[in-house]
Amino acid sequence: MARSLGSNLSSLLRAWVVGVVSGLTFLAPAAGAQPKNVVVFAAASLKDALDDVNRAWERDTGKPATIVYAASNLLAKQIDAGAPADLFVSADLDWMIYAVAKKLIRAESRVDLLGNSLVLIAPKDTRVETTTHSIATMLGSGHLAMGNVDAVPAGKYGRAALEHLGEWDAVKGRIVQAESVRAALLLVSRGEAPLGIVYRSDAASDPSVTVVAAFPPDSHPPIVYPVALTADSKHPDAAAFLAFLRSPRAKPLFEARGFIVLNQPAARS
Structure with a gap:
């Protein structure tokens, strides 16, 4: 039986994830208001690459995205629990399929963005x-x-x-x-x-x-990172940020960090 992480690292990481997402929930704007930045929930393995892409986005628009990194399963469940996010980037298809089944994302916006x-x-x-x-x-x-x-x-x-x-x-x-x-x-x-x-x-x-x-x-199954807009997102820049992730501007930034750029419409599930 594989054992779970028994050190303080596990509890610290769990507290960090919950704290960040809970903080976003607490700071969510009043009904009808828009958050200042696009909020992206992204798989932890994307951190370096997506930070690079976010810096490029900020240089172009003057508006950085707010990115929360954690395991895809935790992020999907936090979105399901009502945490505010405009985009979800998963490290596998299963958790995006979960989001589709729960109607948490806009299925028509799904794209298989990256491989690894x-x-x-x-x-x-x-x-x-x-x-x-x-x-x-x-x-x-x-x-x-x-x-x-x-x-x-x-x-x-x-x-x-x-x-x-x-x-x-x-x-x-x-x-x-x-x-x-x-x-x-x-x-x-x-x-x-x-x-x-x-x-x-x-x-x-x-x-x-x-x-x-x-x-x-x-x-192993092909490693695919799908991305989609969340169903509840109303941020005017959310679709533009998704388009930026798919743009020629972002492609070399992902590749420099070891990802394979797929950038193709996802097979519907």
Whole structure:
């Protein structure tokens, strides 16, 4: 049985996510008023790339977006609970499908914006033996850091890859499940876990980790980041920000952070 993250990091991250979203709820404008900035709820793995895009948007418009980063499952449930957001960017299709089923987003605005790949990482100055193909052997007496395998997209992709490669049974009792893929990255970066499974874009964002191996693309479902306007958004700049995410201006910023730009209409579910 994979164990959940037992350190203070888990509770701190949960408090941060709830605090940020609750703060937005508390600061929501009165009925009929508009918030100053577009509010975007985005998967944690997008932080560096979307911060770059937001800076470009601000330079062009003079109006920065307010971006809340967390695991896609937490964000989708917060939107469902009434948290104010104008756009939702998920790290997998499942949580966007959840939002569609709950009528939380405008289905006609959905776009498959980005793709990514999955990698195995270790601390930069690792002594992990990388000549073996067995992750269990590479772990030694340590644990494998991953996003929650039942909820966090990177965790679900990681579990699918481990099962496909026949590694799951050997490591499932030695997994430290984190609240988000960035929390899993942090555990490896700090040396608290000898190995972790994250997106390639996450690995590229942290010089304290190194990529040990890449998971074959066919070992897990395709990694797709869909984006959509929320059903309740009335911000006049929301559609323009979505268009900016799809623009030639944003494309090289996403690619520089390790993402694959898909930018295509989503298959309807």
